[in-house]
Structure formats: C-alpha cells, structure tokens
Amino acid sequence: MSKIEVKNLYKIFGKQPDKAVELLQKGESKENILNQTGQVVGLRNVSFSIKEGEIFVVMGLSGSGKSTLIRCLNRLIEPTRGEIFIDGENVTDMSYHQLLRFRRERLGMVFQSFALFPHMTVQENAEYGLKVQGIAKKERERKACAALETVGLQGWEKNSPQQLSGGMRQRVGLARALANDPDILLMDEAFSALDPLIRREMQDELMALHAKVCKTIIFITHDLDEALKLGDRIALMKDGEIVQTGTPEEILTCPATEYVARFVEDVDKTKVLTASQVMKKPEPVVYLKDGPRVALHKMKDHGISSIFVLDKNRRLKGLMMADKAAEAVRKGITAIEECLEPDFGRVDPNTPVKDLFPLMARVQGPVAVVSEEDRLLGIIVRGSVLAGLAGGENEND
Amino acid sequence: MTNFRIPLGETVNNFFDEMIIRYSSVFDSISDVLRTMLKGSEEFLLMWPPWFLITVFSLLVFLLIEKKLGLFTVISLIFMYGLDLWPETVSTLALILAGTFWSLAIGVPTGILASQYDTFEKILRPILDFMQTLPSFVYLIPAVIFFGLGKVSGLVATLIFAMPPAIRLTNLGIRQVPADMMEAAKAFGSTRWQILTGIQLPLALPTIMAGVNQCIMMALSMSVIAAMIGAGGLGRVVLMAMETVNIGKGVEGGIGIVLLAILLDRVTENISKRFGAAEEK
Known part of the structure; x- marks a missing residue:
C-alpha cells in the first residue's frame, strides 16, 4: 500500500x-x-x-x-x-x-x-x-x-x-x-x-x-x-x-x-550552469601571514599541487604552486608574496561553464571564483566541472 | 417638502430618557465602583508627602528606565510642585491612570477579538471611527446624565476617547504577524488559542505597547474637556483661568499638562522600546 x-x-x-x-x-x-x-x-x-x-x-x-x-x-x-x-x-x-x-x-x-x-x-x-x-x-x-x-x-x-x-x-x-x-x-x-x-x-x-x-x-x-x-x-x-x-x-x-x-x-548544462554552481568550497587556503612552509604542509595534507593565497579579509592575492613553495622553503624565503604564480584563472560567479573550458585549457592549476570585492568564493578544478555537468556530487570532500 | 425633518434628536432623547428610568441602578453601581477606584488611587497618591512621591517616581524612572529621563522627572515634578499645582497634578494623574487602565482592560481584549473575527472587526471599525471623531462635548452630555457631574463622568468621557487606539493597535499588531509564521504554527498542529498566546500576542507586543502609549496621550488630552464636567485636576486650573481671563494661571496649568504629557509619553515609549528590543534579541 x-x-x-x-x-x-x-x-x-x-x-x-x-x-x-x-x-x-x-x-x-x-x-x-x-x-x-x-x-x-x-x-x-x-x-x-x-x-x-x-x-x-x-x-x-x-x-x-x-x-x-x-x-x-x-x-x-x-x-x-x-x-x-x-x-x-x-x-x-x-x-x-x-x-x-x-x-x-x-x-x-x-x-x-x-x-x-x-x-x-x-x-x-x-x-x-x-x-x-x-x-x-x-x-x-x-x-x-x-x-x-x-x-x-x-x-x-x-x-x-x-x-x-x-x-x-x-x-x-x-x-x-x-x-x-x-x-x-x-x-x-x-x-x-x-x-x-x-x-x-x-x-x-x-x-x-x-x-x-x-x-x-x-x-x-x-x-x-x-x-x-x-x-x-x-x-x-x-x-x-x-x-x-x-x-x-x-x-x-x-x-x-x-x-x-x-x-x-x-x-543544456554548459549554458545553464554557472561557475558558482560547479565550484567547490575554497579549502584549503593559506593566508599572507603564513609562510611557504605552512602552505606546503597544507598542500601535502590535502594531496594537491597548488593553493590559493588570501589576505586577512579573504581577498585573493594569488596562487602558489607546490614546486615554488618547496623551492622557497629550501632557499629560506619566508615571505609568501615572493613566490606567487602570476598567471592563473579567475572568473566571476556568473560565468557560464561553457566559457570556463578555454580558460581551463590555457592556465595551470585550479580556477578561482571571486566576488566583485575580490573575495575568494570557491575554486573550480577539472573534476568539479565534469561532476557539475553530470548533475551530481562535486563536493569532493 | 417644507416639513421634512428626521426626528433623530427626539428619538435619541426618548431613548436616553427610557434608559435612565430603566437602568439607573446599573449606572449608579458602575458609577460607585469607578468613583471608589478613582478616589482611592487619588487619596493613596496624596497620602504621601510630595517630596517623597517625587523621589520615588524619579528613582523608579532613573533606575528602571533611563537616567536622563529620571533627571527630567525630578525637575518637572519639582516644577509642578513649585507652581503649587501638586494636588491637581496628582488628581489628573489618577484620572489618566484610571482611564488608561480601563481603556486597556476593555480595549485589548476587544482588539484581540477583532483580530480573530473579521465580521466583528467590520462592525467595530465604524463604531471606533464614531468614537474618535464625534466631538467630545456630544458624549459629555449623556455621560453627565448617567453618571452625574464629577470625576466619574470625566473618566467615562476619557474612556470613550482613549479606548479606540488600544483596540485598533492591538488588532493591527496581531493582524500584522507574518502569514508564514501563522502557517508554521498551524502546520505543527497548534490550536487557535495556542497560536494567539504563543505566537500572535508576543509578536504583536511592540504594537500593543504603542497602543498603550497612544491611549495615555489621548487620556491626557481629554483632561481639560473632562474638567468641564467637574473632573478637576490640571484641566480645571486651565478652565478657571479661561473663565477669569487669567493668562498667568492658564500658562501654569497648560505647562503642567504639557510636562505631564512629555513625561508619560517618554516613560511608556521607553518601556515599549524595551519590549521591541527584547523581540530583536
């Protein structure tokens, strides 16, 4: 019944x-x-x-x-x-x-x-x-x-x-x-x-x-x-x-x-879905006050090869790659600003997924989704786009 | 068509004549209750020496409500005492408090009823309009006929004038409770009574408190008119000044009323704000 x-x-x-x-x-x-x-x-x-x-x-x-x-x-x-x-x-x-x-x-x-x-x-x-x-x-x-x-x-x-x-x-x-x-x-x-x-x-x-x-x-x-x-x-x-x-x-x-x-x-999912719908939580991140050592540690912990750097207001400062961080640690550099990646993808949350593809093909590492005030809202990796298109999980936690 | 005339006045006269004959004992007993109450509270307030009451009132305001307002209370009460208007002030205060008490005692439940039954609200609305717009002198006459010259008639006139805002704002406050909250309360199986006491009344409290404030202000504004039928108090001072063309005395009485008005307004306003703040918490 x-x-x-x-x-x-x-x-x-x-x-x-x-x-x-x-x-x-x-x-x-x-x-x-x-x-x-x-x-x-x-x-x-x-x-x-x-x-x-x-x-x-x-x-x-x-x-x-x-x-x-x-x-x-x-x-x-x-x-x-x-x-x-x-x-x-x-x-x-x-x-x-x-x-x-x-x-x-x-x-x-x-x-x-x-x-x-x-x-x-x-x-x-x-x-x-x-x-x-x-x-x-x-x-x-x-x-x-x-x-x-x-x-x-x-x-x-x-x-x-x-x-x-x-x-x-x-x-x-x-x-x-x-x-x-x-x-x-x-x-x-x-x-x-x-x-x-x-x-x-x-x-x-x-x-x-x-x-x-x-x-x-x-x-x-x-x-x-x-x-x-x-x-x-x-x-x-x-x-x-x-x-x-x-x-x-x-x-x-x-x-x-x-x-x-x-x-x-x-x-038509690539047209309908926007960056904000396929992004995942911006985690982990490091802050300017943290050194390259902390950054490296976090990347190791989460098994990732790059990490976004924020200032204390959560404004996006740049992307740090694992190899750069390792190099900085070896050389004894403590200021994180000196080893940031200059070229990385950043989009606003309303960008359609369709427009993400060329960007993701061009740049290395994840793409940052930032608000108008430059705050980091989420990050997009290749996996999350595909998961988003499949209409399912992309909170790969 | 020359002798077309609606005999409204005659009908009303007949009606009231009849009422007096039939129900004079009822009115007498109501009158007795009200008189005892008024007299009691007035005598109670006059029992204490003025300086004692001034200290108590001011301290209460100072400690419980607001420091600046406490200071204002001391100054204005001493000022009134200095004008030699203390008994009148107390008498007016007693009338206002009694008027407000009865207005709320009748007005709030009526407002609640009006909020629950649309038909009742529809009937009530023109009556309230009538009560508020009818020149107050008009109902002074029947008030005097039923309750005689003096404070009780003054109180009844005050009641008629001060009750509508209490009814209106209670009704309004309850009706303004957001529909989604009512829905939520219903969806969990609340009875009407549970919704009224648990959701509507607490959420309407700030509006109801605004009604209390309005009610007090209206009662105060009736004090001069009520003095015409022997209600005494500060209104009487103003009235006497008018009759004897004594400008100075008129100003004294007038300022007394104004000070009392400001004082009561600020005190109730602060209390209702506190209810509002508790709501926000």
Whole structure:
C-alpha cells in the first residue's frame, strides 16, 4: 500500500468553486474559467501516490500550483474536491481534532522563508511542535536537542534565530520539523532561499539524513537540478496539473509532453550552469601571514599541487604552486608574496561553464571564483566541472 | 417638502430618557465602583508627602528606565510642585491612570477579538471611527446624565476617547504577524488559542505597547474637556483661568499638562522600546 495517495484533487480559489470544477471537468482551460467566472484554478485533477520512504519532488514554475498542493496535504489549504489518503486514513474527512493530532504527530513542515519564531531561541523553536502537543519540558528539551544535533546545530541552542545565517536558520527549521519525529516531511521550497553552496550542502545533508532516518519526504522546488538530485520520483506541474510523474531518468529521457521536453531541454548544462554552481568550497587556503612552509604542509595534507593565497579579509592575492613553495622553503624565503604564480584563472560567479573550458585549457592549476570585492568564493578544478555537468556530487570532500 | 425633518434628536432623547428610568441602578453601581477606584488611587497618591512621591517616581524612572529621563522627572515634578499645582497634578494623574487602565482592560481584549473575527472587526471599525471623531462635548452630555457631574463622568468621557487606539493597535499588531509564521504554527498542529498566546500576542507586543502609549496621550488630552464636567485636576486650573481671563494661571496649568504629557509619553515609549528590543534579541 502506498504511504500517500492523492485522488482527483481540485482546488478552486473563489466563491463559486462548484461551477469552476464543472467547467474544468468539461475541459475548459484555466484562463477561460478565470475570465468566465472569476474563479482561480489552483489544482486540477491531481492524482499521485507516494511510497513509504520515498523522496517525492514536485516541480514546477511559480504559479503552477505546487505550493497549493503541499498545503492541501496537511489542509493548511482546504481542497475543493478529491481525497487524500495517508496510510489509508482519509485526511480530507478528518475532524478538526483529528486534523490537529495528525499535524502534530505525523507531519513536519519546512518553509521557504524558514518561518522561525523570532521571539524564541533556537531551542524553543525546535521545541515548538512538542510544546504544542503538551509534552513535558524535560522530554521536549531532550528531543529538541537531539534534533538540533542531527542538523549540526549543537551549541547554538541559546541563540536567537536572527543571529544565524540563512543556512543555519533553515537547519533550525528542519530541526523543528524533525523534533516531532513525524513520518512525513513536507518541504516547501526549503532550500530556494539559500545561496548555491549552502544549498548544495543542505541537499547533501538532507539525502544523508533521509538515508539514516528514512522518512517519506515531499519536496517542492522550481529548480530542475535540485529535483533531479533529490528526487526518487518527480512530478512536474503546470497550471495546476501534473503533466508527468516519473523517475529523474524517465523525465529526462522520455518527456511525456512538449512542455516537459522544453523544460528539460533548457538544461543544456554548459549554458545553464554557472561557475558558482560547479565550484567547490575554497579549502584549503593559506593566508599572507603564513609562510611557504605552512602552505606546503597544507598542500601535502590535502594531496594537491597548488593553493590559493588570501589576505586577512579573504581577498585573493594569488596562487602558489607546490614546486615554488618547496623551492622557497629550501632557499629560506619566508615571505609568501615572493613566490606567487602570476598567471592563473579567475572568473566571476556568473560565468557560464561553457566559457570556463578555454580558460581551463590555457592556465595551470585550479580556477578561482571571486566576488566583485575580490573575495575568494570557491575554486573550480577539472573534476568539479565534469561532476557539475553530470548533475551530481562535486563536493569532493 | 417644507416639513421634512428626521426626528433623530427626539428619538435619541426618548431613548436616553427610557434608559435612565430603566437602568439607573446599573449606572449608579458602575458609577460607585469607578468613583471608589478613582478616589482611592487619588487619596493613596496624596497620602504621601510630595517630596517623597517625587523621589520615588524619579528613582523608579532613573533606575528602571533611563537616567536622563529620571533627571527630567525630578525637575518637572519639582516644577509642578513649585507652581503649587501638586494636588491637581496628582488628581489628573489618577484620572489618566484610571482611564488608561480601563481603556486597556476593555480595549485589548476587544482588539484581540477583532483580530480573530473579521465580521466583528467590520462592525467595530465604524463604531471606533464614531468614537474618535464625534466631538467630545456630544458624549459629555449623556455621560453627565448617567453618571452625574464629577470625576466619574470625566473618566467615562476619557474612556470613550482613549479606548479606540488600544483596540485598533492591538488588532493591527496581531493582524500584522507574518502569514508564514501563522502557517508554521498551524502546520505543527497548534490550536487557535495556542497560536494567539504563543505566537500572535508576543509578536504583536511592540504594537500593543504603542497602543498603550497612544491611549495615555489621548487620556491626557481629554483632561481639560473632562474638567468641564467637574473632573478637576490640571484641566480645571486651565478652565478657571479661561473663565477669569487669567493668562498667568492658564500658562501654569497648560505647562503642567504639557510636562505631564512629555513625561508619560517618554516613560511608556521607553518601556515599549524595551519590549521591541527584547523581540530583536
């Protein structure tokens, strides 16, 4: 039996939903219905089923109804027609109290805007779902701490969410959802507000977490790369309808409609991916104050042959090659500036990957991705470009 | 068409005549409660020697709120004492505190209700507009009829005038809580009451505190008008000065009101800022 079963779900925003559903069933388009009746179609005959432990990604552009869909699952938005079964229980039939219990015990939700409570500490935020259930303080603390530890936030319990960075805030959001130990996680564009590096990190961590705790996850995104990376199966939505459901391979290789084909085709990856999406963490680096000996040591430690040199404001100063460093150590030179490589690749984060190839062919060593203020954002080696194109891992840590 | 006239005035008169006959005992008992409260707090404040109260107030402000403001409190209170206006100042203060207390006691819950029920808010809005724009003299008349000349009528008039901002800002503060936080609270299965007490009220607190500040200011601005129906206090000093064309006395009373206004405004402003800061933390 499937974990979640959605059958013929409709959502109409407006005062005459029945009329609109009728028209929809006659096959009228969304625009026509809006013009004729003033009713906005949110969802149109959506059906799908999700297996236990699956990551189900719902993808679509904004306005395609994906956020409406996820909110229908826990009835933050009341569906107009149709049924939702979770473990065979009919969610659409639940009374207010059944629904409260269901939301408390079975579902966790993570929001695009984080939606953390600013008047509570990180710990209190993580405890929120438990507190609502009336669980005793001790138990609450224990579970919330465990959840915070799972997302790597131990030591931040007493801070306020405003003191944290975007990535860390969303970790709190995730911890809040995990603390209840729900069997289903609803994630509404959970990583869309994060910058690319953090975002990829969070995606990796979510996958690791999923492998460990095996929850059923419904993940909403507008980003095809994210969908392909996370999804066991993907549902592509357009105008409130699901146009195709399938594994990432199926979506890529046999698109069901013109629309899906266009959506997928747009992913000529060398044009779409930018330097910022294939770069990896700028680690390790050395600072001007460090000597060539430190630089050499770090390179040895990480098995690399060149290393970027930064000043104390993390501005990029140059590239140092291992042989130069070794030579400097031998000669007893301590100032690192004297042995920097003059010619190395540097690009800004928006450079398309396509334009990286000639550069990488010309220069030696890795290419630096720098911000306008000359700060080192990330580095690109040949491997990371290929990994980026393959649509997979390039955090080769 | 020459004798077209809507008999609104007559109807209202009849209505109030009827009300007085039927409910005079109710109004009397309300009046008693309010009078005892007002008198009690005024007598309590006048029980202590002025220098003692001045020291206590200033120290409280100095230690709990802000040093500069504490200094200002000492100076302005001594100034008022020096003008020989101490009993009047205390009487006005008692009226304002009682007015504010009741405005909040009625206004904040009403505001909360309005924030939860759209229909109630829709009904309430014109009533609030009415209360705030109706010239205050108009409701002085029924106030006097129901509660007699004196402080209680003054208090009721103050209430009618000062309550709307408390209601409005409570309602506004709660409605301004971001939708995503409400969604998050709901998604975790909070009941309406849990959302109200755990999320909406704490987040609305700075706005509600602004309402408290507004409420006090409105109460103070009613003090002269309330003096017309015998509420006494600094307003009475101003009123007497007007009747006897005594410019000097008028200035004294006026400055007393201004100083009290600045003082109360700054104190409540600082307190609400502190709530705001706690929020940011």
